[in-house]
Amino acid sequence: MVNDTITKKYMEDNKRFADLFNYFLYDGEQIIKPEDLEERSPEEILNLYDMSYKSYTKDKHRDLLKECIVREDDRYAYILLGLENQNYIDYAMPVRIMLYDAINYSNQVERQANINREEGKTTRKDFLSGYLKEDRLKPVITLVVYFGSEKWDGPRSIREMLDPIWENYKGYISDYHINFIIPEEIEDFEKFKSDLRYNLEFLKYQRDKERILGLRKE
DSSP: OOOHHHHHHHHHSHHHHHHHHHHHHHTTOOOSOGGGEEEOOOEEEEEEEOTTOOEEEEEEEOSEEEEEEEEETTEEEEEEEEEEEEOSOOTTHHHHHHHHHHHHHHHHHHHHHHHHHHTTOOOTTTTTTOOOTTOOOOOEEEEEEEOOSSOOOSOSBSGGGSOGGGGGGTTTSOOOBOEEEOGGGOOOGGGOOSTHHHHHHHHHTTTOHHHHHHHHHO
16 A cells, blocks of 8 residues: 555645646646646635534645646636545545535635625625625635555445435435546556656556566566
8 A cells, every 4th residue: 555645745746736637637638737836725624613603623634735727718717626645445535525625615705705894895685694796716626546456446426325225316415526536447548748657557557567567668
């Protein structure tokens, strides 16, 4: 099993980070530039209140979170890219990723609401939430890279975690799926442009000695 600290340090590199998301989002086209990535705190903090309205916080820590500006529809916009380096099978993974993203969106709303109140932009109608009709969130895309040696047999969405008895209700139950990169499922390694390609390819063929020897000769 690969050490968590090692994989995190390895993927901190902007070139590899950009390469991974370019493969996943843009089929290998080099849209995200390493120099356009900026580190953001991976700590996601949610403010909660108990029955007596006493506040407390819940901390969740991603592996990596970076902000990037990309061009979409002739406009430039900011996007948040989260990365989880997974070295073992986590059967609660969809809930974990959903929570990371939900807390981030909640914090975006809270920060914007505070700005709106400070600048006197709110009216009686929207003062409570502080978030205005014209305000917009930055999208958060979280990608999980599985570095484990066992075949992933865990759920990839919230619905997969539910008892099959609820199948008839699936149209009413909101789903949340994981964006996954699993080496053994990759067929087009040539779309990676950094040394990440060779490490992912090694993980795919780690039990095939002849193939591994062939990779070393390439």
